[in-house]
Amino acid sequence: MQDVVEKVYEQVVARNRGEVEFHQAVHEVLESLGPVIAKHPHYAEGALLERIVEPERQIMFRVPWVDDAGQVHVNRGFRIEFNSALGPYKGGLRFHPSVNAGIIKFLGFEQIFKNALTAQGIGGGKGGSDFDPHGRSDAEVMRFCQSFMTELARHIGPSTDVPAGDIGVGGREIGYLFGQYKRLRNSYDAGVLTGKGLAWGGSLVRTEATGYGTVLFAQSMLATKGESLEGKKVLVSGAGNVAIYAIEKAQQLGATPITFSDSSGYVVDEAGVDLELLKQVKEVERGRVADYVERRPGARLVTGGSVWDVPGDVALPCATQNELDGDAAVTLLRGGCGVVSEGANMPSTPEAVEAFQKAGILFAPGKAANAGGVATSALEMEQNAGRTRWDFATAEAKLTGIMTDIHDSCVAAAEEYGRPGDYVLGANAAGFTRVADVMIAHGIV
Ligand code: NDP
Numbered sequence: 522m523q524d525v526v527e528k529v530y531e532q533v534v535a536r537n538r539g540e541v542e543f544h545q546a547v548h549e550v551l552e553s554l555g556p557v558i559a560k561h562p563h564y565a566e567g568a569l570l571e572r573i574v575e576p577e578r579q580i581m582f583r584v585p586w587v588d589d590a591g592q593v594h595v596n597r598g599f600r601i602e603f604n605s606a607l608g609p610y611k612g613g614l615r616f617h618p619s620v621n622a623g624i625i626k627f628l629g630f631e632q633i634f635k636n637a638l639t640a641q642g643i644g645g646g647k648g649g650s651d652f653d654p655h656g657r658s659d660a661e662v663m664r665f666c667q668s669f670m671t672e673l674a675r676h677i678g679p680s681t682d683v684p685a686g687d688i689g690v691g692g693r694e695i696g697y698l699f700g701q702y703k704r705l706r707n708s709y710d711a712g713v714l715t716g717k718g719l720a721w722g723g724s725l726v727r728t729e730a731t732g733y734g735t736v737l738f739a740q741s742m743l744a745t746k747g748e749s750l751e752g753k754k755v756l757v758s759g760a761g762n763v764a765i766y767a768i769e770k771a772q773q774l775g776a777t778p779i780t781f782s783d784s785s786g787y788v789v790d791e792a793g794v795d796l797e798l799l800k801q802v803k804e805v806e807r808g809r810v811a812d813y814v815e816r817r818p819g820a821r822l823v824t825g826g827s828v829w830d831v832p833g834d835v836a837l838p839c840a841t842q843n844e845l846d847g848d849a850a851v852t853l854l855r856g857g858c859g860v861v862s863e864g865a866n867m868p869s870t871p872e873a874v875e876a877f878q879k880a881g882i883l884f885a886p887g888k889a890a891n892a893g894g895v896a897t898s899a900l901e902m903e904q905n906a907g908r909t910r911w912d913f914a915t916a917e918a919k920l921t922g923i924m925t926d927i928h929d930s931c932v933a934a935a936e937e938y939g940r941p942g943d944y945v946l947g948a949n950a951a952g953f954t955r956v957a958d959v960m961i962a963h964g965i966v
Pocket of ligand 1: 687
């Protein structure tokens, strides 16, 4: 890391004590910026780097709610409005017990560059709560969402800040959040949230977009080597929104996904995942992965180790941050893996990324590979603003075009800064320069 960049990183660590995921995300971006600053020193002027690592606004609030037994709970709510250079803050809400300020900050920081890569005029933000929806009734989830939105509503709006889903926040939660927003504001602002239901302003392909995009990115990377996903064995982690639709697109492109997981273990299904059964278990019944194995002869549930112990050609980590460490990377490489496309945000640890890059395999960081979700959210905003709705084929064609453009921008930036094939440098450099140019144009704000 160059001196100037190193100094900014040290300041981030000193100012944000204990927020290790945020430090990790900032380090990964700053590390890539050495060659960019060397070529364009003006990006280090006007404290631009110091400004880009500091959120424009951080909101933290109490979320009291009452469970079905009448007991009162107090959760914590967050919204980090990180950077609005390119447009309204945009990024999901995560409901998971592990959520804290550092996690939301890391996600918000990543979102700035991811959103810039989509070229759609959206700034970066993220939010959530340490509320755990697992095992809660619909009525409890509704009361929690209503309490959460009662505070959040004053900070968001279609031209200000537009949240969406993330871990623990899917169509059900977005529905309850939107209902409460509408009630508080007495205004049908469809563009205030994305990931909405199709009957009330949602976009076709938004549900599928992140998983589809991750696989399309893998396909684009393979194409640079004259290969494709056809006939490849694919390892997927997670069994939520991103994982399910990554499996669907991989199957459509002729690959065979053989694994998925949740926090209770992972499943190996050598015959290829039965997607209809997986959707029934996870999307309809909100069950555990063991429920799939019970109904699927030949599939096995493994409760120790990780999905990365299974040999395969392509790995799609689609669960959560730091789920794939250095040892897992070595095991994956030994098992013959030649492509990693991150569906989750920062799922590979720095040691894992280093191992992949040293081995020279195709590795795509989440901020590029999973940008299809937020890109389609921006398409949803566009449809809401025009009071129109595109059909599935139109929306999917736009998603495919955007993923191809992101891939090509990463390739071009990696070449420009002297590291061809380095998608980490490419994504960070391409995303950063788009945001930085506009921050310079807007002056010191
Ligand atoms: P979901 O809540 O739909 O699914 C998450 C899946 O990952 C579940 O199977 C969950 O298992 C598993 N998981 C979550 N945390 C852990 C953990 N700590 N240990 C083990 N398993 C875990 O979330 P999404 O699919 O929406 O999100 C997955 C990832 O993709 C996240 O990193 C998210 O930030 C990222 N992402 C999502 C986008 C979207 O559009 N939804 C857009 C871009 C990125 P369990 O149910 O047992 O907890």
